[in-house]
Amino acid sequence: MRGAVLQSYFQSDWIDSEREVETDMIDEDDFEFIDEDESEGAAQTGAMTEPLYKPWKVAIIDDEEQIHKVTKMVLGEYQFHGRPLQFFSAYSAAEGRELFQQHHDIAVCLLDVVMESESAGLDLVKDIRAIDHNHFTRIVLRTGQPGQAPEEEVISRYDINDYKEKTELTRTKLTTLMHACLKTYEFIVQQEQMKSGLEKVLESTAKIFESPNLGEFAQGVMLQILSLFKFGDDAALLKIDHMMAGYEKGQNLRIIAGTGDYDPNSGNVVKKLPDGFLNDINQQQERFRFYYDDNYFVASYLGKEQERYILAICGALEGFTPLHSKLASIYCHNALVAFENIILNDEIEQAQWEMVYLLGGAVETRSKETGNHITRVSELSELLANKIGLGSKQAELIKWASPLHDVGKIAIPDAILNKPGKLDAEEWQVMKTHAEEGYRMLAKSNKRIIQLASRIARDHHEHWNGKGYPNGLKGEAISVEGRITAVADVFDALCSRRCYKPAWSYDKVFAYMEEMSGEQFDPDMISALISEKERVLSIYERFKD
Template sequence: MTDLVFADELPEEATTGRVKPIDPWVVMIVDDDPAVHQVTQLVMADFEFSGRRLQFLDAYSAAEGREILQSRGDIALILLDVVMESEHAGLDLARYIREELGNSFVRIVLRTGQPGQAPEEHVIKTYDINDYKEKTELTKRKLITVFYSALRSYRDIMIIEQSRQSLRRSIDAITRVYDSHNLRRFASAVLEQVAHLLGYEAQGLCASRISAYAASHMDGRLKVLAATSEYSRLLVDQEVESLPAQVREALDKALIEQQSYFEELCYVGYYRTSSGNESLLYMVFSEPVDEQARELLEIFCANVAITYESLLLREEIQDTQRSTVYIIGEAVEKRSKETGAHVRRVGELSALLAEAVGMTAGDVEFMRQASPLHDVGKIGIPDRVLNKPGKLDAEEWEVMQTHARIGFELLSKSDKRILQLGATIAYEHHERWDGLGYPRGLAGEQINVAGRIVALADVLDALVSKRCYKEAWNFDEALAYVREQAGKQFDPKLVQMLLDRLDLVRSIYERYPDN
């Protein structure tokens, strides 16, 4: 073994600022000489880079190094001897790390006391290592330089990798952001990654205060929209009042001054949209952030605010559309002297069955909104037929049957997806599985699944509801009828799905009772 020779101490470096204790850099020494381990750790005992100290792992052979590497993925730097249990044990380990483990992140510095065994030019060209040093040239100054260089490289590589993973998660999450509730989950996930993207340890939250136009969604108070793990409990109640005093004070200051501001380890971002909505971003960092990081934080705050506002506006439009559908459906039901709760229950039952057959969340919502229009064609049926208390005669029944076609013709004139679906439902919800329904006598899967679903939901609710021509059945009687008509009037698979979800069905009737 060649003795390590260390030069005089380097001049003491100035500290880079206050640092919150964080995980150390993990360095593994792989060398069969215990003295190398001891001297290296002694010399580097006070080393610190980017606010992090060192943690050493010791392996006295390449085989020990393999065992450690198989169980740990957080090693930043390996100081690797060449000659150990064999003349090329270190080189074989380097190849194992890169090719078999697929670890391209850890920095590998080859240290050899016998350079003739492994010529530098050949080794650098053949093996994926990051530096090559002869032990005789490793003075303390040069060893420190090696550590700075390797750890800086490892840090930057990991930032890129974390950014890549964050981008992948963000892109995946974007496809699920279709309402403000999902935006909260998405924004929280992105917020968790902001610190990693910037290369800082941080915790924080994003809060919003919505202007009067969206009062139906929020009452003008500041509420938490997104949060990292430390503040995640706030996503349940969303109330800023439960925040620590120093956080509330920081947010109040930004609201009063209506501008962002930085403190040494804290950033409070303020953004006001063109509609008057206000968003705040509160972040606490482990160390002071640079100008580039500050700019990215402000961009993040602005984009979350704009996206949230857009989703709230879209929800407002969807709520208006949903309300309009219910108003039309209820108007038809009231004309036929039936309760308006019928259309809401049919909508919820249809959504329940749509989910059961495997429709997407978007299609389930379309079913919920379109199914209340199933009887809109009754608007063209005369009162004498529509509200006749007794059984209809043949002529009257023929007139009543035309409501399916009338509803289809009314709704199919629109190119909007909900109304197109409503047209299909209106036309087919009186078709039967056995082909004996109307208006076209379709059978089985010739009937659109939306029509089959609403046929079942409509009849079940009609049975348990009072009508001008009958009294309400009790729930068990209605279920018995549905069971008996499986494979006749109704799709048997849908009947079974309904029966498998009776608790959910009953809960719909608890939420929407007849007035």
């Protein structure tokens, strides 16, 4: 019920009542009516023009045709907050029941008590409130037989909003009654909108925290903004031309995610905000600011180091009310605070990963291997992890952990590590200890990426057939990250020049890897490598020695 009321409350079209009586066909001489001073009430009337907003729905449920005519003539030009009335007529409680089943957003119901039975109107009240769970509609009982339904008893037993004898309803009192009912209805609906909107804010805020990385987080924020202001299938309030989420440090605007001119992947990215944005932002003194006009809204949050985090939407804001502004402000504030924290965490992670690369690079430099070896192993490992279906997050972790695969070489003497010729049996035994040494050094950490790196260091020389080292593991007993890095490490070693050998051709390396499938390497990894041959070669184009 609540969702239906909110959806219809925002939709722009309405359907004329089939049984509506045209007010211009009614002659005032056909009935008697009590006149009062028009200035006494709070009526809002005026010449009917093409309405700018959807009308308020008013149900007249009464078995007297003249009551329908009188009510429509008196209230025919009435408007509340610029919105006219739309009348729906029913001549029995049964017809009224059907009317409420068809229209869930009736604002006011003018209801007769005695119709097909002495309690028909009261029974309908029960149905509306208890069965339909409609507590929005303002129900006014109107009776010509007050003795049949005493006011005090009816008000105490039934959930109605007013009780009137038909003789009481003068022109001014009727318009004043309508004003009071619509004012209350509007307030109740707005409160429900606020409640529903806040629920959406909480739900949307929770969803954006599910995003695994900065880019997806920013995309999630923008998608939730669209969801937050969509009440019903045809009632999106924002006609979007461009959207962006980013931050500005100094004079540099970094766009994390965007659409239109702000799409980072479009090749036509706007490098600065429009002048209208900049003028508003440059006046910002407070920590958080939210402002909008007919063409855009911007939320801006100042970080601890005066960097500015920004959510901006350009387009037409149709029907954007103070309520929507409040909800948008709450949501954007939460999102931008989270945005700052994620960026700070992202910078910390980037620093950690950079240290991993530097440490891995230091090991490779000591062993006099090519400087791009760890970069290519890292890229190849991520490619293989994605290809076998580990998922982007796990593939990224393997990418950043794989540069430490040979960290144990720190413990290997230079004379052995950089010997130009073949190692003798004793030297080879010393060289093989680097796998266990690397594992021992890294396994002390409780950080996920370092734990992953420790297993890679230990397992990347194990063979699928169980003839590798250090533990002679076989098949799937070898960690999947170890099997992945083993393929990437050997492939790059064969493609590169070493102090003990020249570089092999790519065709020769692919042929060797295929030959060793099921022996040294996991067959699934080799299949993945072969199927991605073009992307593998593109890595070597990008990261040449």
